Amino acid sequence: MAGRDSNFRNMVITLFLVTFVAAAALGLVYEFTKEPIKLAKLKAQSEAIEKVLPSFEQLGETYKVAAENGKDTIEIFPAFRGNELVGCAVKTFTNNGYGGFISIMAGIDNSGNFSGYEVLEHAETPGLGSKMNEWFKSEEKNGQSVIGKNPESTSFEVSKDGGDIDAITASTITSRAFLDAMRRAYKAYEEQDDLNTGSAGQ
Amino acid sequence: MNQWKNFSKGFIKENPVFVLLLGMCPTLGVTSSAINGLGMGLATTFVLVMSNIVVSLIKKQIPDKVRIPSFIVIIATFVTIVELVMEAYIPSLFKSLGLFIPLIVVNCIVLGRAEAFASKNNLVSSIVDGFGIGFGFSFALVLLGGIRELLGSGKLFSITIYPENYVTLLFVLAPGAFIVLGYLIAIINRLKKD
Numbered sequence: 001m002a003g004r005d006s007n008f009r010n011m012v013i014t015l016f017l018v019t020f021v022a023a024a025a026l027g028l029v030y031e032f033t034k035e036p037i038k039l040a041k042l043k044a045q046s047e048a049i050e051k052v053l054p055s056f057e058q059l060g061e062t063y064k065v066a067a068e069n070g071k072d073t074i075e076i077f078p079a080f081r082g083n084e085l086v087g088c089a090v091k092t093f094t095n096n097g098y099g100g101f102i103s104i105m106a107g108i109d110n111s112g113n114f115s116g117y118e119v120l121e122h123a124e125t126p127g128l129g130s131k132m133n134e135w136f137k138s139e140e141k142n143g144q145s146v147i148g149k150n151p152e153s154t155s156f157e158v159s160k161d162g163g164d165i166d167a168i169t170a171s172t173i174t175s176r177a178f179l180d181a182m183r184r185a186y187k188a189y190e191e192q193d194d195l196n197t198g199s200a201g202q
Numbered sequence: 203m204n205q206w207k208n209f210s211k212g213f214i215k216e217n218p219v220f221v222l223l224l225g226m227c228p229t230l231g232v233t234s235s236a237i238n239g240l241g242m243g244l245a246t247t248f249v250l251v252m253s254n255i256v257v258s259l260i261k262k263q264i265p266d267k268v269r270i271p272s273f274i275v276i277i278a279t280f281v282t283i284v285e286l287v288m289e290a291y292i293p294s295l296f297k298s299l300g301l302f303i304p305l306i307v308v309n310c311i312v313l314g315r316a317e318a319f320a321s322k323n324n325l326v327s328s329i330v331d332g333f334g335i336g337f338g339f340s341f342a343l344v345l346l347g348g349i350r351e352l353l354g355s356g357k358l359f360s361i362t363i364y365p366e367n368y369v370t371l372l373f374v375l376a377p378g379a380f381i382v383l384g385y386l387i388a389i390i391n392r393l394k395k396d
Contacts, residue, residue: 004262004263004264004265005265006265006266006267006268007265010265011265011267011268014263014264014265014268014272015268015271015272015275018264018272018275018276019275022275022276022278022279025279025283026279026282026283029282029283029286029287030286033286033287033289033290036290036291037286037289037290040289040290040291040293041293044293121297123300125374125375128371128375
């Protein structure tokens with residue numbers, strides 16, 4: 001390789017130029033993709049909300065609730081048809097998955113039961129824990145669905161731990177994490193509900 | 203060198219996965235399905251071709267002692283571009299490849315080609331080499347991902363081939379990656395002997 005002389009000046013100039021051009025190129029691409037990335041994320045989110053709730057016309061103001069670890073936030077999206085509240089979508093999470101973080105959009109209807117859920121983000125084992133997006137909606141076995149249930153009337157623990165929900169076969173850790181996220185969603189929803197009725201009463 | 207030979211060497215003779223055994227981390231990590239393998243392969247191909255182009259263009263300007271840092275900056279730039287563009291326009295693929303996209307930076311195949319080929323050859327040869335090695339890598343990942351998906355979840359490119367009751371789950375898990383890769387390398391070695 002017939003490169004230029006490796007003296008100090010040449011090296012500094014080369015590295016400066018290479019990094020400068022790289023930074024400029026990245027800045028340009030970042031500016032170009034900023035909007036599409038934001039739109040793609042919003043689109044994924046609103047699609048998930050539509051899937052988990054009964055049909056609605058528009059979304060109300062988003063509430064943010066700080067999670068108990070003080071780091072993450074749970075977002076609540078109330079959905080209305082006309083002026084009537086049809087339910088809330090709750091973006092919840094857990095850090096206890098087999099692959100760590102799991103993010104779930106859970107829908108809670110007016111009667112306080114889960115009307116649906118969509119897993120937004122997860123790193124569970126393909127073929128095992130990754131089944132959670134179908135498993136807890138399926139009525140195949142009696143105890144496996146969470147739809148139409150809520151943590152107050154049903155114990156949201158896997159049946160192995162004495163609860164009422166059947167875990168995914170061979171994925172107890174994922175199932176526990178999933179139910180943890182759903183409980184967290186319900187708790188946030190309840191707290192928000194109390195706050196709302198409280199302020200309305202005054 | 204004959205350009206066709208230069209291109210086709212990436213498939214069998216110098217296949218980065220089966221023969222050179224480079225880039226094992228993404229190879230084993232993302233190939234739980236054929237489509238993941240294809241996405242990873244094409245992303246790597248893009249980075250390979252672009253970094254080969256740039257490196258072969260500026261090879262004369264780079265002092266020897268700082269060539270590795272310069273190459274890495276160039277490669278990292280293209281990887282980040284791929285990552286941003288993929289997140290913006292193909293979010294589903296971005297989600298399933300996730301962590302492995304930034305890892306292309308440290309994929310030995312890319313730096314290896316920049317250092318061993320593009321910094322010594324002209325522009326056209328470097329582009330051809332980038333495509334050859336990149337497609338060879340993609341071919342290996344799709345083959346590996348396809349076999350694992352077929353055995354482990356009864357599907358191929360997400361189309362169900364046979365019912366899930368008969369699958370061997372092991373193949374989509376980590377050990378399956380090693381087992382399938384081992385057999386494929388053995389077969390390729392046997393083929394190369396002839």
